[in-house]
Amino acid sequence: MKELVIDASVILKWYLPDEEFAPKALNILHRHVSGEIALCAPTILPYEILNALLVAERRGRVNEEVTQNAFNAFLDLEINFLNPFIDYPDIISPARSFNRSVYDASYLAVAEKSNFDFVTGDKRLYNAVRKKLKWVKWIGQMNA
Numbered sequence: 386m387k388e389l390v391i392d393a394s395v396i397l398k399w400y401l402p403d404e405e406f407a408p409k410a411l412n413i414l415h416r417h418v419s420g421e422i423a424l425c426a427p428t429i430l431p432y433e434i435l436n437a438l439l440v441a442e443r444r445g446r447v448n449e450e451v452t453q454n455a456f457n458a459f460l461d462l463e464i465n466f467l468n469p470f471i472d473y474p475d476i477i478s479p480a481r482s483f484n485r486s487v488y489d490a491s492y493l494a495v496a497e498k499s500n501f502d503f504v505t506g507d508k509r510l511y512n513a514v515r516k517k518l519k520w521v522k523w524i525g526q527m528n529a
Contacts, residue, residue, distance in 0.1 A: 388423045388465075389413070390496040392489075393433035394506030395524055400455035401441055406506060409527045413504065417462065425465040425501060427491040434459055469494040483513045496520060 391413065398410030416422045438452045447455070469476055469491045475498060480490035489510050496503035497520075504522045505511055511523040 386420070386423050388425055388499070388501045390425050390492055390499065390501050390503040392426065392492045392503075392505045392507065392510075393430060393437055395504055396430070396434055396459065397437050397441075398506060398524070400438065400451070400459075401446060403446070404506075406524045406527075409524050410506065412528065414462075417464075423465060424462070425467055425495060425499060427469045427495045428466045429488060429491055430464070430466065431460070433488070467495045467499065469498070472498075479514075483517075485510060485513060493518065493521070 395410050395413060398404040398407040399414050401407075404410075413422070413424075417424045435456055438447065438455055441447045442449060442452045472494075475494040476487055476490045478490075479485065479493045479497075480487050483490075483493075485493075489507070492503055492505070493514065495501075497518075502520045502522055503518075504524055504527065506524040508523065508525075511521060514521050515523075
């Protein structure tokens, strides 16, 4: 089974349908639920998801019920959470090299260490690394 690392920018497209490329992100979700692929992410992902849903709620994009239901659905997905902080130099190096946050670099570290492709909906992250890290894919390029 193929494994992919995904970040919060992809997952939030599942729960915030006004997001660009939501159908492409939902395709990844359907492939995971059907057992075609397995999803992996660093252990920070649940915090990022819950925070982003709360921000969306505060901005009136979703209500409390949507936040709660979306987060519970996310937790039920059996995403494999990997701890990138065991070898923190694996995070600092790409953060420095690509001038990215430690949060972004944690996804890069998990993907590189696991030898999995990494799919992101963060165009700035993708643009920062795409020339050197061919295993980083932008959601806009994925098949719907």
